[in-house]
Amino acid sequence: xxxxxxxxxxxxxxxxxxxxxxxxxxxxxxxxxxxxxxxxxxxxxxxxxxxxxxxxxxxxxxxxxxxxxxxxxxxxxxxxxxxxxxxxxxxxxxxxxxxxxxxxxxxxxxxxxxxxxxxxxxxxxxxxxxxxxxx
Numbered sequence: 001x002x003x004x005x006x007x008x009x010x011x012x013x014x015x016x017x018x019x020x021x022x023x024x025x026x027x028x029x030x031x032x033x034x035x036x037x038x039x040x041x042x043x044x045x046x047x048x049x050x051x052x053x054x055x056x057x058x059x060x061x062x063x064x065x066x067x068x069x070x071x072x073x074x075x076x077x078x079x080x081x082x083x084x085x086x087x088x089x090x091x092x093x094x095x096x097x098x099x100x101x102x103x104x105x106x107x108x109x110x111x112x113x114x115x116x117x118x119x120x121x122x123x124x125x126x127x128x129x130x131x132x133x134x135x
Contacts, residue, residue, distance in 0.1 A: 009094050009107070011080030015042035019073045019097075030069035035095055035109055036060075042077035043091045043113045050081060050089060051117035051127050061090070063111040073097035075108075087124040088116045 017038060025031040040057055047055040069075060076096045083090040095109040119125045 007107070009076070009078040009096050011078035011092060011094060012046065013076060014045055014079045015075075015077040017075050019069050019071055019075055021071050024071060027068075028071075030071065030073070030075075032065055032109075035065075035069055035075065036063070036111075038075055039077055039093045039095055039109065039111060040113065043079050043093050043115065046079040046081065047089055047091060047115035047117075050084070051115070053125075054118045054120070055115045056118050056122075057113060058088070058116050059114040061112040061114055063109070065109050067097075067106055067108045069095075069097055069108050070099065073099050074102060082112065084127055086126055088114055089127060090114050 015038060019030045019034075023030050023034040044055060044057065074097060076098065078094045078096065080092045080094075081089055082092045091113050093111050093113060094107060096105055096107050098105055117125050117127045
């Protein structure tokens, strides 16, 4: 994880959404759980594509909230596959916002999520090797 919140995003832009008033906490900022759920959805999209099937989030190994998200910010989630094991993969997720009518970009959150590829019964299954089909 990086300490420079203004560096360029790492990973593939996977999800963009608008922070709305219904998502605020008691301080008037966007609730951290809402941001976390957006990160999990984006990571799940990338993990399922790489695993060629069902996946489950099994751990959030690290999470850092750097800056608050405000109502009206465009939340942009970037995902990078950091490691692939036999049945699991670690994904580095960065959440950035476009503020002030999309003029200013800032990193607001980052985390490392672990996903496991699962079969239809919910049991771990191997992640296909690069170029291998899961059929």
